[in-house]
Amino acid sequence: MSATLCSALQGAAVASYRCRVVEHYWVNRRYKYIRLASDAPLARITRPGQFYQLRCPVTEAEQPFLLRPMSVYGAGPEDGRIEFLYSVTGAGTRAMAGLQDGGQLDIVGPLGNTFTFDPAFKRILMVARGVGLATMAPLIQQAAGAGVAISAVMSARAPDDLMEKEFLRGANAGVHRVFDADGSSSVESVEVLLRRMIDTQRPDAVYTCGSHRLLMLLQRVLADYPEVRGEVAMEQRMACGMGVCLSCVRLFDCDGDKQFLRVCREGPVFSIRDVVGEVEFG
Ligand SMILES: Cc1cc2nc3c(=O)[nH]c(=O)nc-3n(C[C@H](O)[C@H](O)[C@H](O)COP(=O)(O)OP(=O)(O)OC[C@H]3O[C@@H](n4cnc5c(N)ncnc54)[C@H](O)[C@@H]3O)c2cc1C
Numbered sequence: 001m002s003a004t005l006c007s008a009l010q011g012a013a014v015a016s017y018r019c020r021v022v023e024h025y026w027v028n029r030r031y032k033y034i035r036l037a038s039d040a041p042l043a044r045i046t047r048p049g050q051f052y053q054l055r056c057p058v059t060e061a062e063q064p065f066l067l068r069p070m071s072v073y074g075a076g077p078e079d080g081r082i083e084f085l086y087s088v089t090g091a092g093t094r095a096m097a098g099l100q101d102g103g104q105l106d107i108v109g110p111l112g113n114t115f116t117f118d119p120a121f122k123r124i125l126m127v128a129r130g131v132g133l134a135t136m137a138p139l140i141q142q143a144a145g146a147g148v149a150i151s152a153v154m155s156a157r158a159p160d161d162l163m164e165k166e167f168l169r170g171a172n173a174g175v176h177r178v179f180d181a182d183g184s185s186s187v188e189s190v191e192v193l194l195r196r197m198i199d200t201q202r203p204d205a206v207y208t209c210g211s212h213r214l215l216m217l218l219q220r221v222l223a224d225y226p227e228v229r230g231e232v233a234m235e236q237r238m239a240c241g242m243g244v245c246l247s248c249v250r251l252f253d254c255d256g257d258k259q260f261l262r263v264c265r266e267g268p269v270f271s272i273r274d275v276v277g278e279v280e281f282g
Contacts (some may be wrong), residue, residue, distance in 0.1 A: 014108070042082040072110070086131070130161075
């Protein structure tokens with residue numbers, strides 16, 4: 001294990017871990033799956049919703065400076081195994097995409113908080129779009145393991161972008177698929193769908209990640225269902241990931257108390273009801 005204790009700020013578990021790439025492949029034309037092995041018990045210390053800061057490699061073509069935040073997509077079954085599902089976007093993830101099996105990747109974490117989940121829940125509803133599914137996939141496994149029923153609304157540009165298999169990973173769920181290509185992902189259509197699902201299925205909690213538009217829609221819908229818990233995993237650009245640089249602050253309204261909170265430290269999971277969508281200055 002190469003674990004340099006990183007900061008007293010985050011508690012003893014946060015460290016820098018030197019990992020070995022044990023699997024790395026394209027899931028589709030935009031996303032790659034990577035599985036890492038460490039001597040440290042990463043699967044045991046990592047919770048759904050948490051993330052790591054990845055030290056993407058420096059290559060001839062790409063020199064990523066900052067570490068890149070990435071949600072944990074999966075962990076285990078061996079103690080030292082951890083998985084990420086990532087979109088190849090800019091310098092860091094392009095450099096990472098070139099890592100070969102047996103290559104080395106340093107990661108710092110686990111960082112951030114986790115979703116609120118009660119094994120006594122009867123049903124949860126997941127609303128996912130794009131890479132948000134990677135963040136919520138461990139929660140699906142947690143719910144399935146606890147025998148909690150799962151409903152999901154999956155939104156994507158087109159069927160090829162959906163990644164339903166990657167989201168569910170064998171778990172049973174009632175999935176509604178909506179697409180930009182046929183207009184079924186419009187706010188109006190999804191609102192009708194969500195209200196019908198909540199009315200008929202009465203989920204204990206709704207979780208979302210990956211779309212500001214869906215987040216704002218859920219905030220509006222959940223205002224009519226005060227008994228349903230709502231949580232969002234926020235993806236905000238960040239630099240340090242440890243609460244120091246303050247580049248990831250967002251405004252929240254916690255029962256009338258307006259506060260700037262750090263997505264990396266107080267989040268990334270927040271109550272859907274507390275998110276402030278638009279900030280007006282002046
Ligand atoms: C908590 C969290 C979880 C995430 N999970 C996933 C996931 O599971 N899968 C996935 O594909 N993506 C995820 N993302 C998004 C992912 O971090 C970005 O897509 C990735 O950083 C892009 O890196 P890049 O080098 O390819 O792109 P680039 O655009 O070249 O670099 C982006 C990086 O630049 C830095 N940066 C840029 N602008 C600013 C700024 N204004 N302030 C501070 N820093 C800045 C950040 O460190 C950022 O990581 C997550 C983001 C967050 C915050």
